Amino acid sequence: MKLSGKKIFAKISATIMAAAVITTSAMAGFEPARKIVKEEVAEAAANVLSNEDRGVIYANSRTDFRDESIYFLITTRFYDGDPSNNARTSEDKKAQNPEDDPSWRGDFAGLIEKLDYIKALGFTAIWITPVVQNDSGYDYHGYHAYNFKAVDNRYESNGITYQTLIDAVHAKGMKVIQDIVLNHTCNWGEENLNKLGGTSLQQQLSSDVYGTRNQVVMNGKGDPLNIYHHNAFCGGGDWDNYEAQRKTIADDCFDLETENPVVNNYLIDAYTDYINMGVDGFRIDTVKHISRLTFNSTFLPAFKKAGGDNFYMFGEVCTKGHDVWYRDAPPISTCFYTWNTDQSYKWTEDLYFAPGTYTIGIWCYGFVTTNGTVANIVFPFSPTYPQLSFENH
Secondary structure, X not given: OOOOHHHHHHHHHHHHHHHHHHHHHHHHOOHHHHHHHHHHHHHHHHHOOOHHHHHHHHHHHOOOHHHOOEEEEOHHHOOOOOHHHOEOOOOOOOOOOOOOXXXXXXXXXXXXXXXXXXXXXXXOEEEEOOOEEEOOOOOOOOOOEEEEEEEXXXXXXXXXXXXXXXXXXXXXXXXXXXXXXXXXXXXXXXXXXXXXXXXXXXXXXXOOOHHHHOHHHHHOOOOOOOOEOOOOEOOHHXXXXXXXHOOEOEOOEOXXXXXXXXXXXXXXXXXXXXXXXXXXXXXXXXXXXXXXXXXXXXXXXXXXXXXXXXOEEEEOOOOOOOOOOHHHOHHHOHHHHHOOOOOOOOOOXXXXXXXXXXXXXXXXXXXXXXXXXXXXXXXXXXXXXXXXXXXXX
């Protein structure tokens, strides 16, 4: 609920004008003025800003997220405001969750009901787990997306949607941070990207047999446009080396080829819709699993353009040590994603329009499809970014 300046000005102006009429009429002391006063008081009351409007103004007035106190919650496990939308998953029994406490229990209705409680604790913003449609055996957390453009209906109730929640949060003078995933989907892939990938990809990822579906990320079967990475799964130390950017991190998280313009443009379009709904910021999952060049040159500028200069983003770069270069590998190190640089490394799809097959380098790489030809670019490992070079084989 973004209250426009015109609406606010109209209400304030009406109130001031009414007050002026009241004062003038009272000073006149004439009987007819009483009727005027009564009418103007009623009109003024109707035009006074509501508490909800005041809340929106207050939320919009804060532009530096360092001033916010952020409350994190897993929506499905927070508060059950509507038992009719509770849902069990195929793994609930294995997890020994009782029948009266399914993994999908909390919802938007419950969160709205508890906003005053969160605000009373002193928090000014909420950070909620992903709201997009999920599909896996244990997806209550929201990180197994099946459709980035759809809100999972297990959060919703009659008359209570994600938009309802956003508006309710703003009416309390608070802000909403939406957790988002760019790196991966569920193990059925992503519904709309599967369609963009063509009939063969749709057929491959619609199989009820997991061993059939995972061939997409194992060896690229059925994925001619490279919607997904085809480098199998992380194993052993792969979580802690550059392979984390090229491999699927878990059996229920198929890795997207985010370097592919087909993929990153779709993701930008999907998440821009949530910015337009009024979300105030993004927390971005699995950042270190995405090429820094792709991340900084495609996603971040697009989201800032959609949300404005004050749109806030922070992300997860998980490391298990304190070295500046984690495991001696800059691309998976925290500071690699946070340092400020005075150089601009231009990203353009025109770079990839040369036919051929290119070696994947240790630094990071880009991808594009031109007339059905796949091209990968190499960034040689170096402390600084060199000029772009190619190895054509």
